Amino acid sequence: MAIFNNYKFNEIIDIDFLQNIQDKFANIVGLSTITVDESGNPVANSSKFSKFCTLIRSSDEGKRRCTLCDAKGGFDAMRQGKPIIYFCHAGLTDLAAPIIVDNNYIGCMLCGQVIVEEFDNKKKMNLNKLSKELNLPKAKLEDALKEVNVWKHKDITESADFLFLFSNFIAKIGISNIINNKLLKETQEKARLEKLLKNTKIKALQSQINPHFLFNTLNTVGRMALIENAPKTESLIYALSDLLRYSIKNSQHLVTIDTEIKNIEKYLYIQHQRFGDRISYEINIDERICNCKIPVMTLQPLVENSIIHGLESKKEGGKVIINGEIFYDKYILLEIIDNGLGMDEVKLKMINFYNNENTSLELGIQNVKDRLLHYFAHECSFFVESTLGSGTKVTMKIPHYFSGEMSCINY
Missing domain, CATH: 3.30.450.20 (PAS domain)
Incomplete structure (x- = not known):
């Protein structure tokens, strides 16, 4: 049954x-x-x-x-x-x-x-x-x-086949969510962290659809858009293909900040096609930290939260700012700032001081916090500041020494 x-x-x-x-x-x-x-x-x-x-x-x-x-x-x-x-x-x-x-x-x-x-x-x-x-x-x-x-x-026939890929993806996500919820309730903190690290949503896609088939399909549709002189559609397809490939390829790895930022730029390009001039973005990353490593998909979920929960309902003037700099030569500070809806003090307190996964916003933030803690332990910090009606700022601090050249830890 x-x-x-x-x-x-x-x-x-x-x-x-x-x-x-x-x-x-x-x-x-x-x-x-x-x-x-x-x-x-x-x-x-x-x-x-x-x-x-x-x-x-x-x-x-x-x-x-x-x-x-x-x-x-x-x-x-x-x-x-x-x-x-x-x-x-x-x-x-x-x-x-x-x-x-x-x-x-x-x-x-x-x-x-x-x-x-x-x-x-x-x-x-x-x-x-x-x-x-x-x-x-x-x-x-x-x-x-x-x-x-x-x-x-x-x-229309080709679109029907493509639609089936997405419906299968959604179905597999549903299974993953249920399994994950059961494990979160039945296991202790260590088991919960391990399940979060597996990036269940991406693994669900891998088990349901051959990634090569999916990418080949996206590329085929992209070439059709090129032939039909639809450059914006072509660019959107390839950006989505790159996002999926990045997530699957690196689902359990550390990546450089530069790699993560390039992936975010593709995500923001897709969102720009959806929202147009309603939402803009600014990226300021110190070149000295580009080769430093962070868990894959650390910044992207936070940028996505800014857009979905903070800026989506704004009719104009929405903006996301991503900053990265060296702090006291020992740490790297990463910031995601938006001028969106913000949040009240109760929700802000829950996010900063408690494990809370009642919504997609809180689950995404908790996932990022847990993975930072796993890799950097007490040497990292994560804090959210927000004012209702004015916007939200997420600040992360990680050790500066953690780079491709200097790290001796093999993950």
Whole structure:
């Protein structure tokens, strides 16, 4: 019998993490995307939704039909055990890929909202009937339909396969999260630290998908973007590919600060494509510390926290600053500063003085703190300063001697 029967979607998958993955997928393939539970109810905000489908869902009856249609699409994909291409209730073409955790269907990723040249979708659409049944002006439906993208069947098929990679990734993350939560509750501090060091999320991807196949797929899509003269899409795909490769390749290693910063720049590039000029960044790293080593993915989760929890809701003027310098010739100071929402004194105290993993923010910070402590023991420090409404500053101190040339410790 499966062990995850009693878990709901939001208990298995971190919704902020899911939203990030979903947004990346929508930006890469250029398709409207949504993730729903087994009943067809959205579990994250929609990504790149079309004007036509947004209008349909503005009607109570339209929203009800969309929910039922999403549920049926996901259920049909689950029964076939693979992604499917189908017509939605309004006549557009959609894709569905099931999310199956330990043989239990918990939901699916859906994308599409397009017209396929070979399908001639408009023959299946009756705007007069749709207008009456949904109580929506026909003229608005016609105008919105004009903006629906037209795709070739070949491109839609390849997008369906790519969607399946992401739904499998999410499913494996769900398993990893559950296993990790059980271990955290059942083991002592030493066992908990060891599990955190294994970087479960990246290992889940490795066990579910052959990394070479994933990278080859990303590179293929990147070349397609180049051929189709879509340089921004091409750059976004390669940046995501580099991020995944970096995480998998170095998941249990120390890396130079310079390497970590280059990885962060790729992450910030992807976020810039999402937020545009709403969020900017500044990196100030003393060249003398570039070869000093830190645990992989030490800075990136903190930068991600700044954006997701601090800056994402700002309409303009969001900024992240990354500083690195030598301190009294013995230490390196690393700072992540943002001018985002900040946090109250209660949450700040919990982060600084207690082990707390109730949210993705706290789990990410605790993970970084634990790994710094593992490698540098009492010679490191980690402290968060924040003012509600003004921003947050994270400061880390590590020994300066820990560099590629000077270290005699073999990890």
